[in-house]
Amino acid sequence: MGAQILGIEYILPSNKITNKDLSDKFPDYDFEKFEEKVGIKNRYWANGGQTALDLAIDACEKLFKRFNKSEIDYLIYCTQSPEYFLPTTACILQNKLGLNKNVGAFDYNLGCSGYVYGLSLAKALIESGQSKNVLLVTSETYSKYIHPQDKSNLAIFGDGATATLISTSSANKIGDFLFGTDGSGADKLIIKNGAGKNKLEFSPSLLSYGSDNVYTDNHLYMNGPEIFNFTAENIPNFTNEVLLKNSIPKSEIDFMVLHQANAFMLEFLRKRIKIEKEKFYIDLEDSGNTVSNTIPIALKKLGRKLLDEEDKKVIVVGFGVGLSWAGGLININKNI
Template structure:
């Protein structure tokens, strides 16, 4: 039987850093207000000449290097993003060109907002299991700073820019074990960008805690596992209180949760691969461990993916 395994990870953060104290100078807010409600201390913003594909390129190069492969071995590219370079062509096609890949492999974007990376990862897994691809590059990349309403102090302080990437390869050993994805468009008004980001924070918090708990239980039930069988929870980095609530439902101590929200803010589809790469490179994530990824995003979309590392 064919499975898909992650063989390399990479990430990239723009050089420009804005702390909460920096934001105090341009928005009617405070460090304490932001930190107590979100856990965020600082975030990265892309330079004026940096596009989403540029961030994706840097993260992809690191993932490809970590995987020990050549770029031309990649026969599918999926870019999860809410902030593409342009309406078309897709950021994935632009990334394919920038990577110098000329093998005619498929490339497309996936739009599921903050749930984008788990959607894209599940899609890549299905392509590999179905025999339509052998080596897949999955990227979460965002330049959300250009979608913020600086008159809305409840949202503009929460988001940041960045990119994370993974390379998956066909294997006879299980890697991506189970994935569960959901969506419910009836809630689309709670969190949207038209064209600037707006959000009903209290409603989003309540909804996120509920559906994340449900989808995590769905994954565990299918595998006949308990929350304590999870070695690392790598959640979407939106809000420390949502992350804490999910960990509590799993019976996990926060020491078993990979946290980057304090340094990155909410980077939407980029947040999980950014956090994953951080934990892989610092040695926390080790072979044989059970890794649970989960996310919820505007739409609403949500999902969870269980990986055996």
């Protein structure tokens, strides 16, 4: 018995933020140059009281227009934007969606590698006979963590949610996975205050980085150059290792879909991996970096562009906050 991805749906908030909007707020920042280099034109932010759970519910309900939710027997929820410290948001999501009470449900806290981890977990649940239909949900509202004067991160990150149905298959349509972790780089992308280590500060000190970006330890901090260096040093070789793990040559891969961090980084990785442009999918201009959502959003968009119903072999690789990375082989078609 194998596993397959039956369908993916995604939701972006209605609050669309264009580069023109950000340019009006930060007139000294060259957003034309940003757009050309990073490849992001628009991003969508959650509205005032809208949470990642709200977005997750909408993404799942969209998926349920195509698939019967009563057949789901496991719910996996990837988020770094939980509704509460406890209980686990997956339990609340189960109730809000009206899923059966005999389903398993849990959260896991991973960022840009999270979707790939989720696929591997779903595959393991199915192939071990513990589950037949796994609902994998990703949802993030990083916009709520970013300081209002941190123009770099405001420009990069968007919010969103995705829902993926992974089910049993007579053919093995989800291959093998590899993983990587380097917790020594945990401080490269971090919110220091608000959890067990440090409480939120009432009047935190303003800090700066890069070209006069500001943040506090209550807000998201990202050391962009260090994240880029980590990615450049690890991901090209790792991607080739994923190919070897699945005993498939690069020539037999139809597409590669990596975490859609930014276009400059992705083009750098493409050249290092040495794969043709037409096989290396890049599309983040209308959503930005949505963290764990970028790969499933890209897969859905890719599926819409496929002209036939033949399965396509796709290498997926996620990398980022943690530091954490993961990669694997999947098959998708236009009906995804």
